[in-house]
Amino acid sequence: MEEFISAIDIGTTKICALVAAVTHDSLGNLTLRILGEGQSASRGIRRGVVVNVSEAIAAIGEAVEKAESDAGRALTSAYVGVAGSHISTLNSKGVSPVDARHGVTNQDMQRALEGARAVALPQNTEVIHTIAREWVVDGQPHIQHPLGMSAYRLEVDAHIVTGSTTAINNITQCVRAHDIEIDELVLEPLAANEAVLRPEERRMGVAVVDIGGGTTDLAIFLDDGLCHTRVLDVGGNHFSHDIAVGLHAPEETAEELKLRYGSVLPERVPEDDRVWAAVFGEKAERSFSRHFICQILAHRASETFEIIQDQLQESGYYERLSAGVVLTGGCSLLPGMTELGRSILGMPVRIGAPSNRLPITGLSRHLQSPAYSTSIGLLLWGLHEDARKIRRETPKHRGGAEWMGRAMRALKNLLPG
Numbered sequence: 001m002e003e004f005i006s007a008i009d010i011g012t013t014k015i016c017a018l019v020a021a022v023t024h025d026s027l028g029n030l031t032l033r034i035l036g037e038g039q040s041a042s043r044g045i046r047r048g049v050v051v052n053v054s055e056a057i058a059a060i061g062e063a064v065e066k067a068e069s070d071a072g073r074a075l076t077s078a079y080v081g082v083a084g085s086h087i088s089t090l091n092s093k094g095v096s097p098v099d100a101r102h103g104v105t106n107q108d109m110q111r112a113l114e115g116a117r118a119v120a121l122p123q124n125t126e127v128i129h130t131i132a133r134e135w136v137v138d139g140q141p142h143i144q145h146p147l148g149m150s151a152y153r154l155e156v157d158a159h160i161v162t163g164s165t166t167a168i169n170n171i172t173q174c175v176r177a178h179d180i181e182i183d184e185l186v187l188e189p190l191a192a193n194e195a196v197l198r199p200e201e202r203r204m205g206v207a208v209v210d211i212g213g214g215t216t217d218l219a220i221f222l223d224d225g226l227c228h229t230r231v232l233d234v235g236g237n238h239f240s241h242d243i244a245v246g247l248h249a250p251e252e253t254a255e256e257l258k259l260r261y262g263s264v265l266p267e268r269v270p271e272d273d274r275v276w277a278a279v280f281g282e283k284a285e286r287s288f289s290r291h292f293i294c295q296i297l298a299h300r301a302s303e304t305f306e307i308i309q310d311q312l313q314e315s316g317y318y319e320r321l322s323a324g325v326v327l328t329g330g331c332s333l334l335p336g337m338t339e340l341g342r343s344i345l346g347m348p349v350r351i352g353a354p355s356n357r358l359p360i361t362g363l364s365r366h367l368q369s370p371a372y373s374t375s376i377g378l379l380l381w382g383l384h385e386d387a388r389k390i391r392r393e394t395p396k397h398r399g400g401a402e403w404m405g406r407a408m409r410a411l412k413n414l415l416p417g
């Protein structure tokens with residue numbers, strides 16, 4: 001029976017829906033074959049959260065319909081990205097006794113994770129992910145897969161990701177309005193990491209920084225485990241907004257100027273380069289120095305990298321990022337971002353985007369852009385779900401038990417598209 005995985009990346013500028021089939025390569029490894037892609041301009045979403053339900057539902061519907069018609073089958077369940085400044089994270093520990101006769105069982109691991117998750121949360125907040133960072137078996141740390149080990153006591157060091165119940169319910173409602181079940185809500189930087197990080201980077205210490213339209217999402221990995229996540233309220237739209245304010249021009253014009261002439265290294269732009277643009281209060285277009293536009297962008301980009309640096313330092317992992325920073329998201333395409341990032345952060349910086357190196361076939365050139373790292377990462381998250389020791393939080397009002405979600409998906413996949 002062929003299985004399918006779908007993803008919906010609800011961004012501030014674009015919504016991307018993808019449908020893929022799960023296949024096996026010649027070595028028997030699980031791979032994905034992209035069957036359909038649909039995109040729409042985002043509406044009703046700001047900085048990762050729904051601000052207008054009916055507009056968001058319509059925009060999601062547009063992307064979903066395109067993906068369905070491209071794939072030739074209905075999209076019935078999906079992995080959905082979640083972001084926004086309502087996201088918080090904390091590290092917590094949990095413990096479980098182990099029956100030495102059987103060794104560590106799945107239930108012991110679940111019990112330890114549940115213990116870690118039992119932290120006091122502010123009102124209107126719920127757990128999105130509980131991710132095991134490290135297991136400790138009878139006092140021996142740094143265990144990655146304790147299942148089956150003989151022991152008396154199992155401890156887990158877990159990373160808990162929480163979000164506002166209202167924000168989560170709104171995203172859920174917008175997706176469900178299209179009769180689409182949510183396989184899992186996935187924190188966007190966790191999804192993006194799947195598409196852009198190399199295993200060695202994750203081992204050595206790396207931060208993946210997704211600069212999208214409305215948010216900058218950050219996730220730090222070290223020793224193969226997730227250590228820290230953060231969603232910041234700044235993104236490419238702020239870059240365009242600064243140009244709009246600086247030139248007294250409409251946002252749309254500013255966005256176009258950024259995409260066509262933008263760079264964050266003004267010193268590389270000839271002083272006499274001029275561009276024409278419409279401005280408020282005048283009928284005729286006006287001429288501007290391209291150098292000036294790039295100075296505006298450089299200013300905002302420097303500020304963004306300084307905020308990222310503060311966050312990395314605050315996390316306590318700044319000195320341990322041997323593999324540096326992997327930049328992704330549409331805004332990383334602005335010329336000069338890697339150079340500027342390197343000089344401000346003082347560490348290696350590269351751009352990460354989905355590529356043919358991933359276990360995916362049918363990846364169009366269009367999708368091999370940093371703007372689609374989260375979208376492709378959501379599919380990969382789905383593919384790897386079983387492999388990771390992750391406890392998925394499924395509040396009863398949203399999805400019922402995890403097995404039920406899977407059973408529904410399996411049933412729906414049997415139906416003709």
Ligand SMILES: Nc1ncnc2c1ncn2[C@@H]1O[C@H](COP(=O)(O)OP(=O)(O)OP(=O)(O)O)[C@@H](O)[C@H]1O
Pocket residue numbers: 010011012013014015042047048083211212213214215216235236237240255258259262329330331332333334335370371372
């Ligand atoms: N070629 C490019 N050069 C510069 N900026 C670009 C380019 N392409 C896209 N961008 C910018 O990237 C941003 C959109 O990125 P992306 O598609 O990753 O965001 P999103 O997923 O919709 O938003 P978010 O993840 O923040 O909710 C926009 O601000 C856009 O102007």
Ligand SMILES: [Mg+2]
Pocket residue numbers: 011012188212213329374
């Ligand atoms: Mg995004």
